[in-house]
Every structure is written in C-alpha cells, then in structure tokens.
Amino acid sequence: MSALRTVTRTASRKSTLYNAVRAYSTKESTLKERFAELLPEKQAQVKELKAKYGKTVIGEVLLEQAYGGMRGIKGLVWEGSVLDPLEGIRFRGRTIPDIQKELPKAEGGEQPLPEALFWLLLTGEVPTAAQTKAFSEELAARSKLPKHVEEIIDRSPATLHPMAQFSIAVTALESESQFAKAYAAGVNKKEYWKYTYEDSIELLAKLPVIAARIYRNVFKDGKIAAVDTSLDYSANFANMLGYGSNPEFLELMRLYLSIHSDHEGGNVSAHTTHLVGSALSSPFLSLAAGLNGLAGPLHGRANQEVLEWLKAMQSELKGDISKENIEKYLWNTLNSGRVVPGYGHAVLRKTDPRYTAQREFALKHMPDYDLFKLVSNIYEVAPKVLTEHGKTKNPWPNVDSHSGVLLQYYGFTEESFYTVLFGVSRAFGVLPQLIIDRGLGMPIERPKSFSTEKYKQLVETSNYNSDTQTPSQMSLNPQQQTSLASLLASAASQQAQQNPAGQNLQAASLVGNPNMQSPSQIYNHMASNLAASGASAGNYTALSTSNSSTGSSTYQSLLLSSPQTSVASLYSTQRARFMSSKGFDFEDDMEFCPEIVHTGKSKFNPYTSQTFSPNTSPEAAAHAQTSPLSPGTQGVQSLYSRFAQATPGTPSGSSPRPSTPRTKKVLEIVNPHTGMKISQGNVSAVK
Incomplete structure (x- = not known):
C-alpha cells in the first residue's frame, strides 16, 4: 500500500501543478476533469447495450476474410472515428471540414489545433479556446525528457532509421509510467484509466521533443530549441525542428497532425496500440508497438514511396507533364506489374477527404509548385486509367498522394523522417482510445484462430x-x-x-x-x-x-x-x-x-x-x-x-x-x- 500511496501522491502533485496552470488561464474544467464527469454515463451506456444486445449477431465472416487481412470484419470498438467508404473519416461525427471550422485555432490561423482534436476524440466535445490553451500549456509543461532517454537518442547511430530510434525512445519512457507502478502496487482496476490518462498526456507531451531531437541529430547539427510554453503544440514542434519562423509551415503542421491522427481502429498502428494496451501494457509500451507497425512499408512509408515515384516520373518526362504523357506513364507503370502509389484504399471508395484538405492548402499556398502541378494533373488522369485497368476497387487518391509534396515545398526534404511525423500525429488518435479502453474495463483481446487444415x-x-x-x-x-x-x-x-x-x-x-x-x-x-x-x-x-x-x-x-x-x-x-x-x-x-x-x-x-x-x-x-x-x-x-x-x-x-x-x-x-x-x-x- 505504501508503494501505491507514493504513486498516488506523485500523480496528485502533477495534477496540482497543472491545475494551477489551468486556474491561471481559465476556470473551466480540465480535460481529465471533464472525462471523469462523462465516464459514468458512457459506462452505463455500454453496460445497457451489452445487456440488451450482447447476444446479437453484428456480422458474418467469410473464409476469404480470414485469409484476406480480416478486412470488413466487425470486431473492434473505436470511439474516436468512423470511416465511411463513400464519405470518408468522421471524428466523433465531424468531417474534416467540420473540424477545420469548429475546433479552436491559433491566433490568425485557419487550421485546427491538434490538442483540441485530442480533447474532441477523448470526450466527444469541442473544447473552448481557453480550455485548448490551458491544455497546450500543460503539454508544454510536461515535455522535459528524462536524462537516460536523451542519452539513448544521442547515442543512437545516424545510420539507425529515425523510426527505430523513435520507437526505442518511447519504449525507454516506460521508466516513467505511473500506470505500471500503480498496477504493481495493486491499484483498483476502476482507477486504471486515471493512470493511463497521466501516462498518455506525459507521452503526448514528450513526443515532439523526442522526434525533434532525432531529426536534429540525424540531419542537422544536433542542437534543438527549448520548448516555449506560450506556443501551441504544433508551433513548438515546428520550432524544435527548425522551421518555426515560417507561419505557413506552422499551419501545415497543425493540419498534418490533425488529419493523420485517427482513421478508425483497424489500421495496423491503431489496432496494434489497442491490442498491446489490452494486455495492460502501459501507454508507452503500447504506442511503441504501434509505431513499429507504422514503420512498415505498407502502412506509414507510403508517402515516401509516392515521392520517389513522382520524382522518377518528373525525371523521365523531363518537365513535360501533359495529361497525355502522364497517362502513358501510368499505363507503363501498371503494365510492368507495379501499382500507382498514393491511389486506392482498403476501405475508402472515393477521394480521401484528407487528400482534399491538403490539396486545398496547396492551392492557397503553393499553386505554382512543380510537384503540386504534377500531382494535380495525375489526379485528373489516374482515376480513368485505373478504372479502365480494372484491378482496383478505388481509383481515387488517398492521403499519401499529397502529404510529402507539401513538406518538400517548405524544404523539409528528409523523406525517411516523414513516418516519424506520422507517428507523432497518430498518437493523437490512439492514446484517447487507450484511456477510454481502461475506463470501460475492456478485456484483453483474444480472437479465435484455426490452421488451414x-x-x-x-x-x-x-x-x-x-x-x-x-x-x-x-x-x-x-x-x-x-x-x-x-x-x-x-x-x-x-x-x-x-x-x-x-x-x-x-x-x-x-x-x-x-x-x-x-x-x-x-x-x-x-x-x-x-x-x-x-x-x-x-x-x-x-x-x-x-x-x-x-x-x-x-x-x-x-x-x-x-x-x-x-x-x-x-x-x-x-x-x-x-x-x-x-x-x-x-x-x-x-x-x-x-x-x-x-x-x-x-x-x-x-x-x-x-x-x-x-x-x-x-x-x-x-x-x-x-x-x-x-x-x-x-x-x-x-x-x-x-x-x-x-x-x-x-x-x-x-x-x-x-x-x-x-x-x-x-x-x-x-x-x-x-x-x-x-x-x-x-x-x-x-x-
């Protein structure tokens, strides 16, 4: 019990510190307070749903689905977002244009603040500007890395992929886990969510510092700017990367972190984080596992592959990016047995709204950029070619078709680091669900398997x-x-x-x-x-x-x-x-x-x-x-x-x-x- 009291006192001291920050800024509820107020109603709703419809069939499974990546099988609970094949992603019922309109923004900005999106995904509510600012300040106040994590990053060889370094550093933060310590001390399972919340906020706060330190070590001079508590999350991140002086890049970072945050719970990074968390691993270990899934070439590396393909096309066409030449290049790509990267999606059957949001950003800020023009011309040709080719269910562009081009325009050309940006963003989607999982007492995940025989x-x-x-x-x-x-x-x-x-x-x-x-x-x-x-x-x-x-x-x-x-x-x-x-x-x-x-x-x-x-x-x-x-x-x-x-x-x-x-x-x-x-x-x- 003494160990549990120590953990509880530590959490209490941190909460007191951040509540003091919040009290200075606003008298409204903190995120943790608001979630605590909403949780009993959610628990009752789920309990009633299970009692009334627990034996209800919600779908059938075909043999081909078992061998096809389990696509289309209904078997996960994910509160933050739902992906409609024809409409695209909705965050707690809101489309991307909705969150661009409704969520608080930086002063003079047009893009949503990702910390406001985190609040929305956890509670289902849009925070006020004051609540968002207080949350930004709390994240900045929690951002300092332990000494041993800094040393691990600094000692990693530059030849080690940035995603591998990212995962290692996040795993090393396990030493700071309040959840792990509380569990070892025998905390009541009804209290799990509180320690999961503390770990999740600590982790979210430290991710941009970890990512920026890796970036500056591998690609720059190793020097990193200090966190400024007066800046929002994205502005601090951009500043630590070395791009804080460009207000357009700050807006891009806010957009990027928001739209890449969550895409239902079945994708590899989200599902892996949820799965590992279901074993009561801490948020640090759970997210590290999800990041390892994100590092796979079929998941988080896609925008890098798009860029490589675009540059190869640009080189072969020698600047003549007419629609006729693009169509020929597309057919050559397909006839050689390759795919057109950046097109198609496992669920979507229309243009990815995340692509559309990035396209609108580019039309405003970089309409004459040569890579953007190439992407735009491909957009007008590729759906027709892919439809005629007849081997894709979705001939429309996805989010990866555009994201790398925007980063390239601002001189952020280190493509092997792009997945790290994706990983920082994905934390905004998966960590709220971890907190909800523990609040609802979700069990360990254990589906049934069979051999081929x-x-x-x-x-x-x-x-x-x-x-x-x-x-x-x-x-x-x-x-x-x-x-x-x-x-x-x-x-x-x-x-x-x-x-x-x-x-x-x-x-x-x-x-x-x-x-x-x-x-x-x-x-x-x-x-x-x-x-x-x-x-x-x-x-x-x-x-x-x-x-x-x-x-x-x-x-x-x-x-x-x-x-x-x-x-x-x-x-x-x-x-x-x-x-x-x-x-x-x-x-x-x-x-x-x-x-x-x-x-x-x-x-x-x-x-x-x-x-x-x-x-x-x-x-x-x-x-x-x-x-x-x-x-x-x-x-x-x-x-x-x-x-x-x-x-x-x-x-x-x-x-x-x-x-x-x-x-x-x-x-x-x-x-x-x-x-x-x-x-x-x-x-x-x-x-």
Whole structure:
C-alpha cells in the first residue's frame, strides 16, 4: 500500500501543478476533469447495450476474410472515428471540414489545433479556446525528457532509421509510467484509466521533443530549441525542428497532425496500440508497438514511396507533364506489374477527404509548385486509367498522394523522417482510445484462430460453408423452385383473404424465371408486389438446399415476415438459417453454435425455449425443434412443414432432419440490418 500511496501522491502533485496552470488561464474544467464527469454515463451506456444486445449477431465472416487481412470484419470498438467508404473519416461525427471550422485555432490561423482534436476524440466535445490553451500549456509543461532517454537518442547511430530510434525512445519512457507502478502496487482496476490518462498526456507531451531531437541529430547539427510554453503544440514542434519562423509551415503542421491522427481502429498502428494496451501494457509500451507497425512499408512509408515515384516520373518526362504523357506513364507503370502509389484504399471508395484538405492548402499556398502541378494533373488522369485497368476497387487518391509534396515545398526534404511525423500525429488518435479502453474495463483481446487444415476440414467436411452463404448465393433446383413458388402463391392467396391486393403475387411469375434463382430474389420479387399493392406481408418461409456428397442435408431458410411486420421491415431481409456441422466434437461446435448454452446444471436452446438435462446429448439438444410455436407463428410452421414435404429427400410429414445423426442444427433468426436475434417462438419480434 505504501508503494501505491507514493504513486498516488506523485500523480496528485502533477495534477496540482497543472491545475494551477489551468486556474491561471481559465476556470473551466480540465480535460481529465471533464472525462471523469462523462465516464459514468458512457459506462452505463455500454453496460445497457451489452445487456440488451450482447447476444446479437453484428456480422458474418467469410473464409476469404480470414485469409484476406480480416478486412470488413466487425470486431473492434473505436470511439474516436468512423470511416465511411463513400464519405470518408468522421471524428466523433465531424468531417474534416467540420473540424477545420469548429475546433479552436491559433491566433490568425485557419487550421485546427491538434490538442483540441485530442480533447474532441477523448470526450466527444469541442473544447473552448481557453480550455485548448490551458491544455497546450500543460503539454508544454510536461515535455522535459528524462536524462537516460536523451542519452539513448544521442547515442543512437545516424545510420539507425529515425523510426527505430523513435520507437526505442518511447519504449525507454516506460521508466516513467505511473500506470505500471500503480498496477504493481495493486491499484483498483476502476482507477486504471486515471493512470493511463497521466501516462498518455506525459507521452503526448514528450513526443515532439523526442522526434525533434532525432531529426536534429540525424540531419542537422544536433542542437534543438527549448520548448516555449506560450506556443501551441504544433508551433513548438515546428520550432524544435527548425522551421518555426515560417507561419505557413506552422499551419501545415497543425493540419498534418490533425488529419493523420485517427482513421478508425483497424489500421495496423491503431489496432496494434489497442491490442498491446489490452494486455495492460502501459501507454508507452503500447504506442511503441504501434509505431513499429507504422514503420512498415505498407502502412506509414507510403508517402515516401509516392515521392520517389513522382520524382522518377518528373525525371523521365523531363518537365513535360501533359495529361497525355502522364497517362502513358501510368499505363507503363501498371503494365510492368507495379501499382500507382498514393491511389486506392482498403476501405475508402472515393477521394480521401484528407487528400482534399491538403490539396486545398496547396492551392492557397503553393499553386505554382512543380510537384503540386504534377500531382494535380495525375489526379485528373489516374482515376480513368485505373478504372479502365480494372484491378482496383478505388481509383481515387488517398492521403499519401499529397502529404510529402507539401513538406518538400517548405524544404523539409528528409523523406525517411516523414513516418516519424506520422507517428507523432497518430498518437493523437490512439492514446484517447487507450484511456477510454481502461475506463470501460475492456478485456484483453483474444480472437479465435484455426490452421488451414482445420478450416479445410470445417468447410469441406462439415458443410459449415452453408452458414456463411448469403441467400443470394444459394440457388434452388427447379423442383425446389416450383415447390417454393407454389407455397408462396398459396400463402399469397391466404393473405388475399385479409387483403385482396395480395393476389398480385402469381406463382407463374416465379417458376422458370431466370431472375428468380435464389430465395432472396424470390423474396424481393414478392416484397415488390406486396409493396406496390400496399399490402402488408404474410407468413412465408423459403428453404433450400441439400448436399448429397456428404449424405446430410443442409437447410437454409429465409424468414420473410410475420403478419405484424410492415413491408418496409420485409425489405430488410430477415432470415432464418439452419447451421449444420458434421465431424466435430461438441466443444468445437460450440465455437460456432454458442446458441446451445451450458448452464452447468442444464443445456438451453434459446431458439426453441427448451431446457435439457446435463445427460441430454448435444445432438438432441441442438436438433430439438418440437416445442410449440406461439399462435402468431403457426403459419410459418405450417409452410415450413409443407415445403419440407415437397423437397426431395425429406421424410414426408415431418420437419427436415439430417440423415447423419452427428449433424447438429440450431435455428438462428437474424435481421442483418438491425443485428437482432430472435427465438423461433417470437417470430413477430423480428422487425
């Protein structure tokens, strides 16, 4: 306890010092005070969300995603920013133009102050000018490096890459970690966020000093200007680098640090920082890990590669940067098997708003710069060429296409240092999330992995691929199609007794129609007819398909609607599916079919609302579909049984059953647009 009291007193003394600075400047809340005020509400919100929707399906995973960098898989919580493929990045709901307009700026400046963005990302609120100034002063006051860190930087050889030096220096700051000391002293986990906050602010304050010291040692004379507490974060950084006398460069640094700060949580540097932090490593160790990821050529080195490519083009074209010559050069690049650097993005499907912000800066401050003219001409040609080439999903420029050009214009030409600038900026995005993670008590990250052989066994032997197929990917054979059409027509006739408009659905329009090859296509066709007539939907269920190669049947069902569901809800493609697996023990199946719940004393199938004794076999628990449906769902069960009778290979008069006893099935009803799961006994709740 004495060690914990020592750590607490140290944190308290620092807080008192910075509160004194803040009190001199403003009587408004400090960032730490404001976050402490907001945290209980956020904790309650997350607790309620998990309690209410914790078992809700939020997405499906395809095998190709497991082998494709996990792109598109929803599995991370990141509060600061969300990236829309068509709209671009939003910081706490605000676009880049929004933050340029709303966030506090330096006197006479036009670009947002990155310390104000840090406040926004942590709290979701825009700070006042006074709060921003006080925070800038606090960061300046915390910026002094420990002696051993200075010595480590100074002793690093100039041949060691600046990013390697940067990561080493940040790691060496672990000696200053209040979080590590508090954890070792046994601090209550509810207090973790406070020490994470202190470490994060200490780290953020020291990053520009570390970066500038590396830059001055490797590329200049080793002398570095002192921190000026009257300057904002970017101005101090630029001044230490040696560019503080140029007000345009100060504005560029404010823009650069802001727009490179955060880009969701799935990129390598952000995810790595979050992942390492989830093990309760300190912010110093966590960010150092993220910086090592950022150093990779596929992540943070991209703007350097763009510059190299631009200069090579400029040299080959000998100053003639006409659009015709640029187009030829682009085709030569592509036809030689290379890519056009600075174009495309893993998520975005439009011009990166960060590119646009930099372009607008260049149009104002350097419209006649030769490299900017080249970049502008490429922008007018490359999307067309890349589209014609046909191998990119996004033919538009990203942030790296422009950032290096701006730095070059102001004489900042040391390209190997550009990733260090990126690293300083990225800290503004990942450190707020670390604080939030500890405030919310986020657990250690531990996804499930399989070997290739296990995946192969899974998808080939168990028919598990039927669970990952969407309805539009599953085709019906002619006999199934005819049976389904007959059922739908019958259902429509029944519906017509309540609403004559339902007669607009004709079985003949479905049978043999080449556009009606899957349950979802038939579903949409029926929905269109019902919508056109103004009718509400009836009870419809479509089933497919069998797998003769394994001797077992896999059924995929499409729950269209219940009588209480509107046509609008009908369009949201609710579906029910039977998940089958064969050849795995029950514990393996629990990885994929957690619906059969072990309570210790019993097993519970939530989709039939049945409880089984511990001695009940997993197969019996999973297969049981015998509990009576609620009155509002009898139509669904009736259609289900009738279609089962009409489907080849299904025992007459019974619900579909697998021919192999070890095959397990669990009914799962999901609305992919709301992510809600419902039980078979509550079909009307699907909307």
